[in-house]
Every structure is written in C-alpha cells, then in structure tokens.
Amino acid sequence: MTERKEDQYLYGEIDGKGFIKFVGNATMKNSKTLEDLFEKLFKSDKKEIVLDFEECNYMDSTMLGLIAKTAIKFKKSWGLAIYALNTPNIILTSLKSTGVNKLMEFIEDENLKVVEVKKLETKDYDNKEEKTKHILEAHKTLMGLSDENKEVFKNVVNLLEGELNK
Structure with missing residues (x-):
C-alpha cells in the first residue's frame, strides 16, 4: 500500500508561467491557500497558469468552483486560459461533470515536469463567515x-446563504 501524501500545493515558475502542483486532496479545508495564491498571481505580472494534477487524489x-472562478477571471481580464497538466481520470471526471473542463485547456508538456517548486504555506480563513462566503461563491460559480x-448545488447555496443571514 502506498503512503498517503500530505495535502498541499507546490508553486514554481518557468518560462513566464506560474506552475501549481496539487498533491493529495484539494478541498475546502485547504482552498484558502490556493485562493490567496490566485489573488497574488492576478495582482502580479500577466502570466499563464498551469495546474498539475498528477498527484491529486480528489477534488x-x-x-472546482475556485478553479472555475479563477479561470473566468483570468480569461475575462487577461484573455488567458488556465492549463491543466497530467490530469488523472478521477480529477478529469470531476472537471467534466461540473463543466469546469470547458474553462481550461488540457496540455502535455515534458518541459514542465522539471519545474522547481516550493511548498506553499497552508492558510486558513480568519473566521467562519469569511469561509462561508468563499464556499458560497465557489458553488454559485459552479451553478452558473x-x-x-x-x-x-442549489441546496448547498441555500444552506450557506441561510448561514450568512443568521
């Protein structure tokens, strides 16, 4: 049996591209880390983003909503697609079942396998309301x-909106 890897994101740059490697499970629990990186990238110089899913077990x-929201934002503001690399079937199925695959371009690039990457510091939301708003926005994006x-996703959205309106 293979050892389960720690859920994390690794980041590096090569040839003007931002390269994000997903390791383990990509979930609500660790989405703040990636959301902060996407915001940082969006505020920096215009660059293509490559998401490497080779070591991603689950999403x-x-x-999925965070990736969709980011892909829409990059396309609308910069005219750039987000690229998916090394996408295993379990992740591809999730992307296709929600339509997120239509917002990305799928590539194979041997040069990207040698990108030097560093682990991103894991971050969490400051409070429950901030986290609820993030989850709500991700699911509204998927609904769109x-x-x-x-x-x-309507029941999830209704539940989250109810939480925020308490």
Missing part, C-alpha cells in the same frame, strides 16, 4: 456553468 466542489449544476 471537492469548493475547489450549467442547468445541471444549478440543480445539484
């Missing part, structure tokens, strides 16, 4: 991608 709907997603 939840919050992470298809009628099927509207149906699948």
